[in-house]
Amino acid sequence: xxxxxxxxxxxxxxxxxxxxxxxxxxxxxxxxxxxxxxxxxxxxxxxxxxxxxxxxxxxxxxxxxxxxxxxxxxxxxxxxxxxxxxxxxxxxxxxxxxxxxxxxxxxxxxxxxxxxxxxxxxxxxxxxxxxxxxxxxxxxxxxxxxxxxxxxxxxxxxxxxxxxxxxxxxxxxxxxxxxxxxxxxxxxxxxxxxxxxxxxxxxxxxxxxxxxxxxxxxxxxxxxxxxxxxxxxxxxxxxxxxxxxxxxxxxxxxxxxxxxxxxxxxxxxxxxxxxxxxxxxxxxxxxxxxxxxxxxxxxxxxxxxxxxxxxxxxxxxxxxxxxxxxxxxxxxxxxxxxxxxxxxxxxxxxxxxxxxxxxxxxxxxxxxxxxxxxxxxxxxxxxxxxxxxxxxxxxxxxxxxxxxxxxxxxxxxxxxxxxxxxxxxxxxxxxxxxxxxxxxxxxxxxxxxxxxxxxxxxxxxxx
Amino acid sequence: xxxxxxxxxxxxxxxxxxxxxxxxxxxxxxxxxxxxxxxxxxxxxxxxxxxxxxxxxxxxxxxxxxxxxxxxxxxxxxxxxxxxxxxxxxxxxxxxxxxxxxxxxxxxxxxxxxxxxxxxxxxxxxxxxxxxxxxxxxxxxxxxxxxxxxxxxxxxxxxxxxxxxxxxxxxxxxxxxxxxxxxxxxxxxxxxxxxxxxxxxxxxxxxxxxxxxxxxxxxxxxxxxxxxxxxxxxxxx
Amino acid sequence: xxxxxxxxxxxxxxxxxxxxxxxxxxxxxxxxxxxxxxxxxxxxxxxxxxxxxxxxxxxxxxxxxxxxxxxxxxxxxxxxxxxxxxxxxxxxxxxxxxxxxxxxxxxxxxxxxxxxxxxxxxxxxxxxxxxxxxxxxxxxxxxxxxxxxxxxxxxxxxxxxxxxxxxxxxxxxxxxxxxxxxxxxxxxxxxxxxxxxxxxxxxxxxxxxxxxxxxxxxxxxxxxxxxxxxxxxxx
Numbered sequence: 041x042x043x044x045x046x047x048x049x050x051x052x053x054x055x056x057x058x059x060x061x062x063x064x065x066x067x068x069x070x071x072x073x074x075x076x077x078x079x080x081x082x083x084x085x086x087x088x089x090x091x092x093x094x095x096x097x098x099x100x101x102x103x104x105x106x107x108x109x110x111x112x113x114x115x116x117x118x119x120x121x122x123x124x125x126x127x128x129x130x131x132x133x134x135x136x137x138x139x140x141x142x143x144x145x146x147x148x149x150x151x152x153x154x155x156x157x158x159x160x161x162x163x164x165x166x167x168x169x170x171x172x173x174x175x176x177x178x179x180x181x182x183x184x185x186x187x188x189x190x191x192x193x194x195x196x197x198x199x200x201x202x203x204x205x206x207x208x209x210x211x212x213x214x215x216x217x218x219x220x221x222x223x224x225x226x227x228x229x230x231x232x233x234x235x236x237x238x239x240x241x242x243x244x245x246x247x248x249x250x251x252x253x254x255x256x257x258x259x260x261x262x263x264x265x266x267x268x269x270x271x272x273x274x275x276x277x278x279x280x281x282x283x284x285x286x287x288x289x290x291x292x293x294x295x296x297x298x299x300x301x302x303x304x305x306x307x308x309x310x311x312x313x314x315x316x317x318x319x320x321x322x323x324x325x326x327x328x329x330x331x332x333x334x335x336x337x338x339x340x341x342x343x344x345x346x347x348x349x350x351x352x353x354x355x356x357x358x359x360x361x362x363x364x365x366x367x368x369x370x371x372x373x374x375x376x377x378x379x380x381x382x383x384x385x386x387x388x389x390x391x392x393x394x395x396x397x398x399x400x401x402x403x404x405x406x407x408x409x410x411x412x413x414x415x416x417x418x419x420x421x422x423x424x425x426x427x428x429x430x431x432x433x434x435x436x437x438x439x440x441x442x443x444x445x446x447x448x449x450x451x452x453x454x455x456x457x458x459x460x461x462x463x464x465x466x467x468x469x470x471x472x473x474x475x476x477x478x479x480x481x482x483x484x485x486x487x488x489x490x491x492x493x494x495x496x497x498x499x500x501x502x503x
Numbered sequence: 504x505x506x507x508x509x510x511x512x513x514x515x516x517x518x519x520x521x522x523x524x525x526x527x528x529x530x531x532x533x534x535x536x537x538x539x540x541x542x543x544x545x546x547x548x549x550x551x552x553x554x555x556x557x558x559x560x561x562x563x564x565x566x567x568x569x570x571x572x573x574x575x576x577x578x579x580x581x582x583x584x585x586x587x588x589x590x591x592x593x594x595x596x597x598x599x600x601x602x603x604x605x606x607x608x609x610x611x612x613x614x615x616x617x618x619x620x621x622x623x624x625x626x627x628x629x630x631x632x633x634x635x636x637x638x639x640x641x642x643x644x645x646x647x648x649x650x651x652x653x654x655x656x657x658x659x660x661x662x663x664x665x666x667x668x669x670x671x672x673x674x675x676x677x678x679x680x681x682x683x684x685x686x687x688x689x690x691x692x693x694x695x696x697x698x699x700x701x702x703x704x705x706x707x708x709x710x711x712x713x714x715x716x717x718x719x720x721x722x723x724x725x726x727x728x729x730x731x732x733x734x735x736x737x738x739x740x
Numbered sequence: 741x742x743x744x745x746x747x748x749x750x751x752x753x754x755x756x757x758x759x760x761x762x763x764x765x766x767x768x769x770x771x772x773x774x775x776x777x778x779x780x781x782x783x784x785x786x787x788x789x790x791x792x793x794x795x796x797x798x799x800x801x802x803x804x805x806x807x808x809x810x811x812x813x814x815x816x817x818x819x820x821x822x823x824x825x826x827x828x829x830x831x832x833x834x835x836x837x838x839x840x841x842x843x844x845x846x847x848x849x850x851x852x853x854x855x856x857x858x859x860x861x862x863x864x865x866x867x868x869x870x871x872x873x874x875x876x877x878x879x880x881x882x883x884x885x886x887x888x889x890x891x892x893x894x895x896x897x898x899x900x901x902x903x904x905x906x907x908x909x910x911x912x913x914x915x916x917x918x919x920x921x922x923x924x925x926x927x928x929x930x931x932x933x934x935x936x937x938x939x940x941x942x943x944x945x946x947x948x949x950x951x952x953x954x955x956x957x958x959x960x961x962x963x964x965x966x967x968x969x970x971x972x973x974x975x
Contacts, residue, residue: 048683055689065693067958069669081793088791093769094784101766104758111751117942123750175964176955194955202956218956222964229965234870250933250940260907260951260966266943267903268870278754283783285933289925290785292946293792293890303793303809304890304948307907307966313942320845320864321902322942332754340761346769361672365689399683401676401690402551404644413769424553432554440549440557447512447544447561457516480681484688485719488517495510495519499526499538 043372044395050370051399060196060367067195068358074301075355081303092294093413096349099248099281103339106248106281107330113251114328117313122329127157130331134159134240134273137327138168141271143237147229149255149262150174151242152190152352153275153331156374156387170240171232173261175225182209188368190375191299191354196367229261239265239323243276244295244351250285251312253328256295258306266311272323274311278330279339279348285310291351298411299353338386344419347382349412356406356416362399371396378406382419390427397423454496461490505535506616507572509565511582511711512544518711524738525578525613528626539568545577545585546593551677555593562593566602574620575610578734580642580710581677583612588645612642614709614733618651624658630739631661635703637694637717639710640672652709652733659736667697675716691720699728709733788926795889795923802888802923809891813949814962816971817891819918826975827856830913833971834859837911839877843868845901847882849915853973854880864901870908879909879967883916884944885931886972889924892948893972894932898941906947912967916974 041049054060079085099106111121124130138146146168148154160170160181172181176193180186182205187193194202199216206213206224214220233239241262245254253274255262266272282291288310296302315322338348357363357377368376373384373396381396397420406416428437446452470476472483481487493501506529510522522538529536546562549555562585569575577583587607594603617623636656642648656664674680674690681687694717698706706728708714714730721728748756796802803819810817820826834842834857843862844854854861862872873879881900883893893914895906906912922928932944951966962968 048685051683052685055685061689061693070958082791083794084791088788090770091784091788091791097766097768098784101762103762104755107755107758123754125750125753129750173965174955175953179955192955192958195958197956199957199959218959219961221956222953222961226963226965230874233965234874250937252940252944258951259953259964261964263903263907263945264965267907278758284785286783286788286926286929287785289929290788290792293925300954304892304946306948306950306952307945308948309943309945310940311943312940316897316942319897319902319942320867321904322897330754332757336754336757336761339758340764342764342766345761345766361674361690361693362686365686365693398552398679399686401640401672401674401679401687403640403672403676405640405672408644421551421553424551425555426553428553429555436552437554437557440552440554441560443544443548444557444560448541448564450540450543453543460516480684481719483684484723485691485716486722488715488718490517491519493519495515495522496538496540498519498523500540 043392046372047370047395047399050372051366054366054370061365063196063198064364064367067192068364071301071358075297078297078301078303082297088290088294089411089413092290092411093349095282095287095290096412097346099283100279100339100345100348103278103281106283107278109248110246110251110281111330114313117251117316118326119313120325120327122327123332124329125332127333130157130275130329130333131159131162133329134275135163135166137271137273138163138238141237143168143271145169145232145236146171146238146240147232147236147265147269148172148177148240149242149257149265150177151240151275152374153242153277154240155186156333157275157331171229171236173229173233173265174257174259175222178225179205186369189354189357190352233264233268236269238271238273239269241265241272241274243274243280245282245288245291246276246280247285247288247310248281248283252285252310254288254308254310256292256305256308260307263307263309266309266323267321270324272314272326273329274326275329275331277335278332279335279350294411295351295353298355298409334387338383341386343422344382344386346414347379347419349414350379351412353411355409355411359405359409361401361403361405378416378420379414382416382423385423385427390423391431394423394427397427457494461492464490505537505573507569507575508536508538509542509545509569509575509577509582509586510538511577511579513715514578514711515543517715518732521578521711521732521734524732524734525576527738528734529576532621532623542568545582547582547585548677550585550589550593558593559597562590563599566590566594566599566606569606570602572606572609574616575606576613576616577610578613578732579712580612580639580646580648581712583610583615584641584645586610612646612648612709614651614655615646615648618654624654626655626658626737628658628737628739629660630736632704633663633665633702634705634707634736635665635667635698635701637667637673637698637706637708637713638670639708639713642709648709652707655733655737656707662736665701665703667701669697671697673713673717675713677712680716687716688720691716695720695724695726695728699726704729706730707733707736789924792924793889799921802921806886806888806891806921809888810972813891815891815949816969818971818973820973820975823852823975826915826973827853830856830973833913837877841876842878842880843873843876843905843909844880845905847899849882849917850880850901853913853915864905870904873904873908876909878911878913879905880913880915881906883914883920884935885928886916886921886974887925887928888921890948892946894928895945895947896936896941897943903943906945907966910963910967911969911971914970914972916972918974
């Protein structure tokens with residue numbers, strides 16, 4: 041099945057699933073309430089957005105300089121920095137580190153880039169044990185499914201489903217209370233942190249000025265992952281750079297507000313090296329892998345370069361009516377929702393993934409929600425333009441050519457309207473059936489009746 | 504002033520009463536209205552699908568026809584956005600780039616024209632029903648139109664206005680409604696439910712294309728809720 | 741672009757692609773598509789203080805704000821007039837929670853706090869056995885700052901006994917002085933830069949409340965992996 045067929049198939053299933061629709065709407069409604077409260081607490085959310093957008097512009101449009109500064113500072117304090125052009129290279133670098141350290145068990149905190157490079161599967165095939173420590177990621181890992189949402193991986197599940205899951209996979213599910221289920225995960229994870237050979241993290245921001253990587257989380261699992269194992273490995277996209285340490289004063293509360301409706305996420309931690317002389321704990325070795333994986337191609341598209349400003353807050357997913365109705369898994373991509381629809385064609389191929397840009401009403405809610413003012417919905421339109429310019433769909437292009445001829449010639453336009461009016465009774469005969477040319481519409485909707493006198497007829501009769 | 508009224512293709516063919524209402528309202532306000540017969544469409548369907556050459560084939564003659572218009576008024580948020588926001592982009596780096604910017608600067612969506620340009624909110628209309636308003640996304644986000652329709656409805660005698668609890672896209676999205684009908688329908692169902700929850704008798708909008716999709720679902724559901732264009736409400740006595 | 745016939749490192753390849761891509765400028769946001777030639781001289785975020793939530797001008801207002809924010813976060817904040825009052829309060833917590841062992845680090849404030857409890861103390865400073873820390877009922881640490889704007893505290897691996905002390909034990913107790921309260925996030929970052937640059941501790945952490953998750957039906961649960969309780973005792 042092609043990607044687009046798969047998307048349409050899954051979308052058909054999910055949009056009919058009223059229970060799913062209800063679960064997601066409940067989750068997102070509670071998010072909206074706190075998000076609006078937190079935005080209102082800002083003295084000026086809009087000024088903050090503009091400054092955040094300009095800061096990211098500065099970061100991305102001087103990316104080489106900032107990366108050089110970041111890396112030189114990291115290396116000066118003992119961090120080993122690796123550069124990976126693609127997924128395969130990144131996986132190989134990580135595997136090699138694990139082999140060098142003779143590691144067997146890895147504890148992971150949340151890293152969407154690790155999903156992007158399909159890391160877990162590759163490591164498990166090589167015989168390593170990988171445990172996701174973030175509760176939501178842990179849950180979907182047990183279910184053998186990808187995260188549903190980049191920030192809320194298990195948003196689609198009810199407590200009952202999680203109880204059954206824990207009972208089945210862990211033999212430990214006292215009740216369906218979220219509190220008790222969370223404590224189960226806490227218990228399971230405890231010794232895994234202490235005994236893991238390697239701690240693996242992602243990174244939310246990389247500070248060029250001071251050579252730091254900042255990690256944002258609520259649970260504390262990333263902090264433990266970065267504190268206890270002897271070796272720490274961090275994988276991060278090259279676009280995560282911010283110029284200055286003080287920029288975090290703006291970005292951390294904005295990420296929390298847009299992403300979860302929190303004033304600040306519980307733990308925001310900046311790492312500037314492995315354990316330093318005089319420090320009593322922390323990893324002896326820290327490896328940071330900088331991932332390109334076609335981000336430089338997106339960078340080269342100056343019109344859409346601002347998509348690299350993304351801070352992965354998930355706000356665009358939360359407001360997107362398509363996301364709310366088809367759900368995160370339907371996209372079939374690491375990054376779903378509007379930002380996923382924008383960047384996936386660049387990261388994985390335009391013709392294969394243009395359908396995500398087509399599956400949108402271009403309502404613009406995403407662009408409005410984006411804390412760094414990425415022009416998301418216009419990028420979807422640009423993807424459509426680029427896709428049809430490089431590989432036009434013959435019949436669609438022809439249809440528009442014919443439409444143009446008809447629209448430009450009043451006599452043809454008038455004739456087209458007459459034909460439409462005359463064939464109305466015929467249409468109601470075939471309505472909804474295979475013969476109905478308007479089936480896509482009439483399967484679920486009635487067609488509007490076409491009056492005999494059009495506006496132009498009325499106008500002409502008036503003169 | 505002389506108002507060039509641009510009647511979008513679907514209003515011409517399917518919802519002429521909305522266009523007629525606009526003409527009558529503008530004339531009652533003392534303006535001369537012209538409706539160029541040669542312009543049938545703004546070019547948005549091919550534009551939204553990414554076929555910009557074909558879109559230019561339709562939009563270029565439209566642009567020429569609007570060249571000397573004193574004020575261009577369109578009875579649709581999405582077509583309004585096409586001309587005001589997207590024509591400059593569509594014609595960038597072409598000989599008509601400057602003309603596109605010029606015409607865009609003299610173009611308004613209907614409700615925006617009444618309130619922002621003419622400074623009129625009270626049209627002496629009467630519509631004793633409970634209504635709610637659906638903001639078409641293009642009008643709302645591309646053109647920033649939210650208060651104008653509400654200001655106008657607020658002056659309609661006997662009208663009881665109630666806001667929907669959540670604001671969301673109706674799911675029409677032009678060709679999206681046919682290319683991804685299952686998603687379009689789901690989005691429309693959410694909108695219909697929100698509208699029904701208000702207890703209103705009518706859903707009003709400044710975009711007939713949205714109403715066409717919403718009405719299509721309501722009729723199929725057998726709902727008593729009706730849709731009506733803003734201009735028609737404002738023209739009721 | 742190098743053309744020496746040598747194999748380029750991935751670093752050089754990636755930087756090369758970046759430089760090539762950046763030869764074309766992208767428009768500054770909010771500039772309506774006009775191509776930018778330079779950014780502002782001043783950092784765009786330097787006025788963040790004017791846009792983030794307001795904090796009040798006086799110390800009293802800021803302490804009230806800290807207290808309110810901490811309460812919203814379900815963190816326990818207590819302000820005392822003297823060290824002795826603080827010790828007494830700490831002893832009460834220890835008795836109520838039936839602590840039998842605690843973990844801490846060598847610091848003026850953390851020392852007096854631990855000493856007042858009369859319990860076995862695991863000190864982290866010279867290294868420690870994690871399994872032993874796991875048996876501790878609470879971790880007592882100092883901090884670098886309290887932030888009124890967020891109700892949170894800032895700790896580092898240098899000032900708070902390492903990386904694990906403030907996150908592994910189930911109850912984290914922070915001992916702070918009044919003077920450590922800063923109004924907002926910009927002030928906190930400025931303080932850290934002034935105090936440590938360029939030789940930063942390898943870990944700096946902004947802790948805003950006890951550990952939490954909303955991953956199950958978005959219901960708030962405390963103590964996901966980090967401490968279930970956070971107590972800030974200030975004098």
